[in-house]
Amino acid sequence: MISNKMIGLVQNSSVIRAMFEEGKRLASIYGAENVYDFSLGNPSVEPPKAVKNAVIETISEESANLVHGYMNNSGYEDVRRAIAQSINKKFNTSLGEENIIMTVGAAGGLNVILKTLLNPGDEVITFAPFFGEYRNYVSNFDGELVIVSPNTVNFQPNLSEFEKKITAKTKAVIINTPNNPTGVVYSEETITALADILNKKQTELNTSIYLISDEPYRELVYDGIEVPYLTNYYKNTIVGYSYSKSLSLPGERIGYLVIPGEVDDFSDITAAANVATRILGFVNAPSLIQRVVAKCLDSEVDISVYNRNRELLYNSLIDYGYTCVKPEGAFYLFVKALEEDDKAFAAAAKKHNILIVPGSSFGCPGYCRIAYCVDYKTIEGSLSGFKKLAEEYLNK
């Protein structure tokens, strides 16, 4: 009796979420301390103290009708102005409040911009491995997700295949750097080459191709690496940002879109994104938390905690004989499965109470994602299991 589209979606419902539930089940049997759940990107580091202070300050000092009331569907003007100024300072952009639309997380932002842009049958290109929800977001508006196959050497995008897949129907390209699931940061060289291809193709096809940069992991980078700010490299860039990871607020559903003034059809796009925010049922990003993040623009979670996890896990796995590109950002490690079938490999890991997600969920079979945004103890506890798992395969 439910819609035909939903029947399929329920059946294939997110493997990640299913594992999250499985983790809870195993924990109830073996005890939480004996289950090593690396399935979900749920930040373990606490939000910075500034968040709590900002909540209390906002609720105590600002008018309740302002804090909890309706505002423009695109968000509070003062909040958007503060965010624009903060981005300008960090990335040398020249944004104003008119360039910012507050969204219900990055997921909300992506849906708003895709609703804004897509006609049925329009193509959206993304690079495997990619966040599996892109399939659903594009499908929500009857677009076609076109997937560029993975470059498993270093997980930088495969640009020659990309160029071939751009057609007159290509409306947008979604990239995600630092990347979920690989943790790889696309290099400046990659971004420049990507922008060149897009510019060339726009001219050739006489179309506008929007580069949608999905950036929930921007601040989670290690070893002092820089993540290029894409609006500075390609004119038709739209950024989707989220505070889920930078402030450890994933449940709050707060983020924003950046739509720079120089993108083609800027006025139509911002007007339509405003309307899309309303009619998709978001109405506006949650109000109190909008005001809170505006007071925490210079705060960040303590990423040294994730870095410590990364080092222990990466070094141990390499030591045990696994193959993996060392992640430079986010809190994921994308390890090569020790057999061709990544789902079978994830099932073998589960026998050691280790929960990891098959790469097929990210359009990249043969690998598994390990989300290391967990307690250090969880990583320590899991190591003997990872070691035994490797031995089962490598000593065959």
Next chain:
Amino acid sequence: MISNKMIGLVQNSSVIRAMFEEGKRLASIYGAENVYDFSLGNPSVEPPKAVKNAVIETISEESANLVHGYMNNSGYEDVRRAIAQSINKKFNTSLGEENIIMTVGAAGGLNVILKTLLNPGDEVITFAPFFGEYRNYVSNFDGELVIVSPNTVNFQPNLSEFEKKITAKTKAVIINTPNNPTGVVYSEETITALADILNKKQTELNTSIYLISDEPYRELVYDGIEVPYLTNYYKNTIVGYSYSKSLSLPGERIGYLVIPGEVDDFSDITAAANVATRILGFVNAPSLIQRVVAKCLDSEVDISVYNRNRELLYNSLIDYGYTCVKPEGAFYLFVKALEEDDKAFAAAAKKHNILIVPGSSFGCPGYCRIAYCVDYKTIEGSLSGFKKLAEEYLNK
């Protein structure tokens, strides 16, 4: 360059919102105290003190990773349980946490349930006058909104026309009581007759027809009137609730769906609604505010403030010669325009700095909506304008 569907939507963008912006413009010219903006349902009554206390308690006493973290896409289990128990106590239902899905307001909830149910071309019936966004919500999933014409005698639904419009393609019926824009509460007699028709048609057509009850105004009723709880009258009822008005939290985007265990295909519907919450980009209802509303289940805004507004406005308008059904709920009054063209009448009102919304926006031309969720002073200030406006027409 934006999508074809959005071009039309932007052009026809909500008259209500446009008037909200117009109100701000007039206020900047004439001073806020000389503009009488009745265009938007933005609650003027402060949230109860319990909300502030609950925010501070939650943020001070609960773990930050719990309060701001991911949870099941359907919401925190303890929050859903507390809400189910509260509904059971009030309406003698037997709901559990499995029957509650936390949503991004009622707008989010309606989109989730329509995504869950609708195949392209499915029909959804509603009764004019109705909240104009239903058009967009149904269109988001390529459904057809079928409108039953208004019964302007008392604004109870026109049930004989309703019965004729039910077909094999009818998947759902949306009703909204207390009603936006009329403030009318559908009587128990109406509800019983409506349920009888639906039961008869379900049998006749051998289909399931879901009654979606959009209830953001449930608690805003006057003169001790009772609003029937629809799950007790019709088996296939799904309730969409919001705290926007009952706790004056419209900006927070917090509400829930009730899916009773006895609805046809209960398991499929709840599983699909969970997935729909995720893939539409909501992911989950905002987390902190979920925990806050669970602590405020017995709190309500002070509706005596709205009642005082209602009495002054209604009595004055009747005195000046206007025609209007006295609203028993919500904070809207639906007045008959003094000329056929409701848009022209609203424009005439604007000359007195009075902003009201033409009934055409609600599928009921010839009337205008006055949202009286404003300061008492605004109503007092507007009265001479309303009087002059009436005189312009009635003394012709």
